[in-house]
Amino acid sequence: MSNALIENKLALLPNSPGCYLHKNQQGTIIYVGKAKNLRNRVRSYFRGSHDTKTEALISEIADFEFIVTESNIEALLLEINLIKENKPKYNIMLKDDKSYPFIKITNDYYPRLITTRQVKKDGALYFGPYPDVGAANEIKKLLDRIFPFKKCSNPANKVCFYYHLHQCDAHTVTGYDHQHFMDMAEEVSNFLKGQDDKILDELKVKMETAAQGLEFERAAEYRDLLQAIATLRTKQRVMAKDLQNRDVFGYAVHQGWMCVQVFFVRQGKLIERDVSLFPYYNDAEDDFLTYLGQFYQEANHLVPNEILLPPDVDLESAQALVATKIRQPQRGEKKQLVNLANKNAQVSLQQKFDLLEKNFEKTQGAVENLGTVLGIPTPYRIEAFDNSNIMGTSPVSAMVVFVNGVASKKEYRKYKIKTVVGPDDYASMREVLRRRYSRVIRENLPKPDLIIMDGGQGQVSVAKEVVHGELGLSIPIAGLKKNDRHQTQELLFGDPLEVVELGRQSQEFFLLHRIQDEVHRFAISFHRQVRSKNSFSSKLDGIEGLGPKRKQALLKQFKSIPKIQAASLAELQALGIPQAVAQRVKDKLLEQDEGQEETSKKPSNKQKE
Structure with missing residues (x-):
C-alpha cells in the first residue's frame, strides 16, 4: 500500500x-x-x-x-x-511468555488469590485468560482490595502487614473457618462474571459509613474501588458463554454498493472476520441472500452450529440455503453481536466511499482544477516529455501519459535519438515531438489535451515551433521548471510564457509533481538501459561470427564483460557459440584488457612536464 x-x-x-x-x-x-x-x-x-x-x-x-x-x-x-x-x-x-495469564483461587484450606500461566486439574478456580500479565495484575490488585484472602506465607497464628490494611483475614487470629473463604471464592467468581451488584451495594454502604464517621481517606478508598469496578462492568459480547461455533452476519448498503461482514465465533470467541464489498443490482435483501448461499456453497466455508442474521432477511429463504440452525435474535447477547457486525459493515462501506472521494480529489478533481487555473478545457489526457543523456552519449527521450490524473503506463513511449549528434537538448526534443505527433496525425491517434515539457522557456518554445508551427496542432503546451534540488518549482504557461501560481498544497500541484517525477524516472531508466547495452556491445563489436543473437545470449547469461572474460571456452560453447568464435571472444577481450593496462602505465601530462 x-x-x-x-x-x-x-x-x-x-x-x-x-x-x-x-x-x-x-x-x-x-x-x-x-x-x-x-x-x-x-x-x-x-x-x-x-x-x-x-x-x-x-x-x-x-x-x-x-x-x-x-x-x-x-x-x-x-x-x-x-x-x-x-x-x-x-x-x-x-510478549513476556508464550502463554496467557489467569487469575487463580487456590484449593487450599486458606485459599490464596494469585496470577498464573499454567492451568492444572488441581481443584482450583481459574479466571481468564488475560491479554498480558499487566492486565491480570491490575484486576488482581482490585480483587485484593475487596476480598481479604491470605497474601503471605506466615503461619496461621501470625498476622501480616495486609491484616492491618484490612486486606487479609488472618486465619486463626480472626477466627474465620474454611467456609468463609469458600464463600469469598464464590463472590469473586460472581464478580468476574459480572454479577457484582451485591458487592457494589456493600461498598457504597461502607463508603457512606466511613464518610459519616469522618474517615474521609477510607471513604475515598471505597470510592476509588467503586470507580475501578465500573470499568469492569461492561458485559462481554465477543465471548459467548455457551462456547458454540457460529457465524454472525451483518450488512450495509450505500450508493449501489453492499458490504457484508461475517464474524466467525469459535468456542464462544470471536477469532476472525470476513469482509466483502461489491456492487448490487437487485433488492438489497435478495442480493444478500444470494451472497449467503454462495458463501457456503462456493467458498467452501465450514458450516457452523448456528448462523445469526439481521432481522430484515427472509428467514425461510435463508434456511433453504444453509442446512444449519439459523436465528434472528431480537434481544440479548446474540442481538448485540449482529448489531456489531452491521456497525462494522457500515464503517467499512463509508470508508470505501470516503477513499474514493479522496482519490477523485487527487486525480480527476486535480485535472479539473488544473484546467480552470490554466483557462483551458479540462485536460483529461496529458502527455509529458523529458530527455536524458550524459555528455551527448546514448541520447534518449521518453513520454508518459496521464488519463484522468492516473498514469496510463501501457501508452508510455521510448525514443532513441537518431538525427542529433552531441548534447543538443533542443534538437533532440524537436526530433521526438515531430516523430510523436506526425504519427498521431498519420494514424489518427488520440490527441492530448495538454502537453507538458520537462524544462523552462527554451523547451516550451521548441515544442510550440514543432506542434503549433510545423504540424498545425492547437494543443496547449506548458513547462515545468525544477529548483536546485531537482524538485518541481513552477508551472509556465501562456503566450508569452508566465509563471502560473499554484498552491503548494493543492492537488493540482501534487499532480504535476507526480507527472514530472514519472517522466524523469522513465527517461533515466531507458537511458541507463541503452547505455548499458551500448557499452556491452561496443566491446564485442567486430568479432567474426558473433552476431546480435549471440551477443544477446552472452548478455543474458553473464550480465557483464568481466564475467564473460572469466568464463571458460566450454561455458561459452554451452550457449551455442562455436569453439572458434568463443576463442575469438576470449582473445578480443584479453587484447582490450592489456591495452587498458598499457594506457594506465603511461605518465600523465603533469608527470611529463
Missing part, C-alpha cells in the same frame, strides 16, 4: 474502541492491538518518534484493518482471540 493510501485510511478512522491489525507487504498480520480510540491510537504509529522495537514494527507496516467494538473491554477480549488465532510476529516478540 502506498503511503498516500495509508494517510487516507488514517484520516477515516473512527473515534470508537476496537482492535487494529497491522499487515506487511504480503498481507500477513504482523501485529494486533486494541484501542479505546482507534483514530488516535493507530495514527500514533505514523506520527512522531518511537523506540527501536516500535520503529521495527512500523517499518514493516504496509496496510492495516480495524474492527469496531462496543466497549474497551470488548476490544481487550477480542485482541486476545485475534492474537491466539493469528499469532502475529510482533505480538509474539513483545
Whole structure:
C-alpha cells in the first residue's frame, strides 16, 4: 500500500474502541492491538518518534484493518482471540511468555488469590485468560482490595502487614473457618462474571459509613474501588458463554454498493472476520441472500452450529440455503453481536466511499482544477516529455501519459535519438515531438489535451515551433521548471510564457509533481538501459561470427564483460557459440584488457612536464 493510501485510511478512522491489525507487504498480520480510540491510537504509529522495537514494527507496516467494538473491554477480549488465532510476529516478540495469564483461587484450606500461566486439574478456580500479565495484575490488585484472602506465607497464628490494611483475614487470629473463604471464592467468581451488584451495594454502604464517621481517606478508598469496578462492568459480547461455533452476519448498503461482514465465533470467541464489498443490482435483501448461499456453497466455508442474521432477511429463504440452525435474535447477547457486525459493515462501506472521494480529489478533481487555473478545457489526457543523456552519449527521450490524473503506463513511449549528434537538448526534443505527433496525425491517434515539457522557456518554445508551427496542432503546451534540488518549482504557461501560481498544497500541484517525477524516472531508466547495452556491445563489436543473437545470449547469461572474460571456452560453447568464435571472444577481450593496462602505465601530462 502506498503511503498516500495509508494517510487516507488514517484520516477515516473512527473515534470508537476496537482492535487494529497491522499487515506487511504480503498481507500477513504482523501485529494486533486494541484501542479505546482507534483514530488516535493507530495514527500514533505514523506520527512522531518511537523506540527501536516500535520503529521495527512500523517499518514493516504496509496496510492495516480495524474492527469496531462496543466497549474497551470488548476490544481487550477480542485482541486476545485475534492474537491466539493469528499469532502475529510482533505480538509474539513483545510478549513476556508464550502463554496467557489467569487469575487463580487456590484449593487450599486458606485459599490464596494469585496470577498464573499454567492451568492444572488441581481443584482450583481459574479466571481468564488475560491479554498480558499487566492486565491480570491490575484486576488482581482490585480483587485484593475487596476480598481479604491470605497474601503471605506466615503461619496461621501470625498476622501480616495486609491484616492491618484490612486486606487479609488472618486465619486463626480472626477466627474465620474454611467456609468463609469458600464463600469469598464464590463472590469473586460472581464478580468476574459480572454479577457484582451485591458487592457494589456493600461498598457504597461502607463508603457512606466511613464518610459519616469522618474517615474521609477510607471513604475515598471505597470510592476509588467503586470507580475501578465500573470499568469492569461492561458485559462481554465477543465471548459467548455457551462456547458454540457460529457465524454472525451483518450488512450495509450505500450508493449501489453492499458490504457484508461475517464474524466467525469459535468456542464462544470471536477469532476472525470476513469482509466483502461489491456492487448490487437487485433488492438489497435478495442480493444478500444470494451472497449467503454462495458463501457456503462456493467458498467452501465450514458450516457452523448456528448462523445469526439481521432481522430484515427472509428467514425461510435463508434456511433453504444453509442446512444449519439459523436465528434472528431480537434481544440479548446474540442481538448485540449482529448489531456489531452491521456497525462494522457500515464503517467499512463509508470508508470505501470516503477513499474514493479522496482519490477523485487527487486525480480527476486535480485535472479539473488544473484546467480552470490554466483557462483551458479540462485536460483529461496529458502527455509529458523529458530527455536524458550524459555528455551527448546514448541520447534518449521518453513520454508518459496521464488519463484522468492516473498514469496510463501501457501508452508510455521510448525514443532513441537518431538525427542529433552531441548534447543538443533542443534538437533532440524537436526530433521526438515531430516523430510523436506526425504519427498521431498519420494514424489518427488520440490527441492530448495538454502537453507538458520537462524544462523552462527554451523547451516550451521548441515544442510550440514543432506542434503549433510545423504540424498545425492547437494543443496547449506548458513547462515545468525544477529548483536546485531537482524538485518541481513552477508551472509556465501562456503566450508569452508566465509563471502560473499554484498552491503548494493543492492537488493540482501534487499532480504535476507526480507527472514530472514519472517522466524523469522513465527517461533515466531507458537511458541507463541503452547505455548499458551500448557499452556491452561496443566491446564485442567486430568479432567474426558473433552476431546480435549471440551477443544477446552472452548478455543474458553473464550480465557483464568481466564475467564473460572469466568464463571458460566450454561455458561459452554451452550457449551455442562455436569453439572458434568463443576463442575469438576470449582473445578480443584479453587484447582490450592489456591495452587498458598499457594506457594506465603511461605518465600523465603533469608527470611529463
